Amino acid sequence: MSRWWLWTVAVLILLAVFFTARYFLRERLPVRVARVEHAMLVNTISTNGRVEPIQNYPFYSPIATTVKAVYAQEGDTVPAGKVLVTLDDVAARAQVASAESAVSSARAALDAVKNNGTQAERQASAGEIAQDRLTRDQAQQDLDALEKLAATGAAAPGEIVAARARLETTQASLNTAEQSAHHRYSPSDVMRAEATLADAQAALAAAQRVESETVIRAPIAGTIYSMDAAALEFSAAGNLLLQIADLRHERVRGYFDEPDLGRLAIGQNVVIRWDAKPGSEWHGHVARLPSDVVTYTTRNVGEALIDFDDSPDGLLPDTNVTLTVTTSSLPDTLSMPREALHQQNGKYFAFRVENGELVRVAITIGSPNLTQVPIVSGLEDGDMVAIGTTNGQPLQEGVPIKEQQ
Numbered sequence: 001m002s003r004w005w006l007w008t009v010a011v012l013i014l015l016a017v018f019f020t021a022r023y024f025l026r027e028r029l030p031v032r033v034a035r036v037e038h039a040m041l042v043n044t045i046s047t048n049g050r051v052e053p054i055q056n057y058p059f060y061s062p063i064a065t066t067v068k069a070v071y072a073q074e075g076d077t078v079p080a081g082k083v084l085v086t087l088d089d090v091a092a093r094a095q096v097a098s099a100e101s102a103v104s105s106a107r108a109a110l111d112a113v114k115n116n117g118t119q120a121e122r123q124a125s126a127g128e129i130a131q132d133r134l135t136r137d138q139a140q141q142d143l144d145a146l147e148k149l150a151a152t153g154a155a156a157p158g159e160i161v162a163a164r165a166r167l168e169t170t171q172a173s174l175n176t177a178e179q180s181a182h183h184r185y186s187p188s189d190v191m192r193a194e195a196t197l198a199d200a201q202a203a204l205a206a207a208q209r210v211e212s213e214t215v216i217r218a219p220i221a222g223t224i225y226s227m228d229a230a231a232l233e234f235s236a237a238g239n240l241l242l243q244i245a246d247l248r249h250e251r252v253r254g255y256f257d258e259p260d261l262g263r264l265a266i267g268q269n270v271v272i273r274w275d276a277k278p279g280s281e282w283h284g285h286v287a288r289l290p291s292d293v294v295t296y297t298t299r300n301v302g303e304a305l306i307d308f309d310d311s312p313d314g315l316l317p318d319t320n321v322t323l324t325v326t327t328s329s330l331p332d333t334l335s336m337p338r339e340a341l342h343q344q345n346g347k348y349f350a351f352r353v354e355n356g357e358l359v360r361v362a363i364t365i366g367s368p369n370l371t372q373v374p375i376v377s378g379l380e381d382g383d384m385v386a387i388g389t390t391n392g393q394p395l396q397e398g399v400p401i402k403e404q405q
Contacts, residue, residue: 028402030390033353034337036375036383041333043369044324045263049254049272049306051319053245057220059084061235062213063091074227078244082218085229085241089214096211099204106197113193136170222246225317245317252284252306254323258293261302263327265289270306271324274315282315284308286325328367335372340385341365342395350379351386351395353403358386360397 066088072078150160226243235241252272256264264286272282290302306323315321340350348365351358363378379385384403386395 028356028400029393029396031353031358031395031401031403032387032390033384033403034340034387036334036336036379036385037381038332038334039372041330041335041369041372041374042326043263043328043367044326045256045260046322046324047254047256047260049252049321049323051250051252051312051315051317051321053225053247053317054249054251055220056243056245056317057222058226058243059213059216059241061087061237061239061241062210063087064237065089065091065214065235067229067231067233067235067241070227070229070231072224072227074224077223078218078221080218080221083215084218084224084244085216087214087216087235089211092207092211092214095207096204099200099207102200103197103204106193106200110190110193110197113190136167139167139170216241218244220244220246243317247317248311248313250308250312250315250317251287252308252321252323254304254306254325255296255299255301256290256304258300258302261290261293264302264304264325265327269326271326272306272308272315273322273324274319275322276319277314280314282308282312283310330374333366334375334379334381336375336379336385337387338368338371338373339387341368341373351397352379353384353386353401357400358395358397 068086068088070085072082072084078084147160150157222244223246224242224244225247226240228239229235229241252270254270266286266289268286270284270286272284274280284306286304287307288305290304293300293302295301296303336350342349342351347362349360349362352361353359361378364376366374366376368374386401389395
């Protein structure tokens, strides 16, 4: 009986030794860890944008014509007033001449309407009135003579009636001629003539403007950043010939996805980068918020305007750039890497390192950025938290670990 107890005790001792050794000798999970500490917590929005001049001056071909000469090249900085391009203006000058003729005709027509006809018409009317007066006077004399003869019985009553009818006819013809001489045109005729003249004058102004646009001059002292005109080449009406701007005054049109629009505010700092110049950056601020949402490629975006705080030197118009907008900056905030944050059933937790093992800890967080999470409660300054394993194994509570920085 005593021997059986001895064997039982021996087996128990061996099992205890085995499991104790297994516990202390088992492989520890390699885990990357990070320290919970106070740091500056910055929230940003990253997107793309395009550089554009604040004041751009594009020039288009006013008519289908040939480029006569080009006096500047793309990239040239030119003074205000310099002739840059001239176009063949033969057709434009012919259009001006035709419009001038139309204005002269319309003006003459209006003058005729206001003065009861042209000079020839007025002279003809005056001659017609004079003739009608002579005819009427003769008819009156004939009637008077017949009435005297009728008083002596030398004229028949029928002759008197006929003479009186001739007088009335000639008087009516005279009245009509006088009415036409003084009131040939109605007020509506005057209005139509005035409208015709106004249309002709507008057409002339348009033709003169087209003619003036066949000589392109620099409207400002600036840089030609786009030149599509080439000497002796044909240009269709509406073709872009060149663009000029003051490249010292540019801005960026930023395209922000719809979910990010609520985080934008006037004055927020912006860092501007261009892939063509790695390592270089420019600085600006949000100057104007989006007023609507539009479709940009496959995205629904709002367009915000970014003003430069420093010189945009080196950034050409239509350059595609990347933008990083700082939406908030919280100094001395207790935080941990975002990779250490876990969520289950709508609640957040982290794995804190305690005595070489992982302990699951419930935490409360603030608004995280892309890399850091602000800690409201659950962790203290100096705590070590697990970010992840180096061998791909999942993190588990109570698992002994080997810390990896």
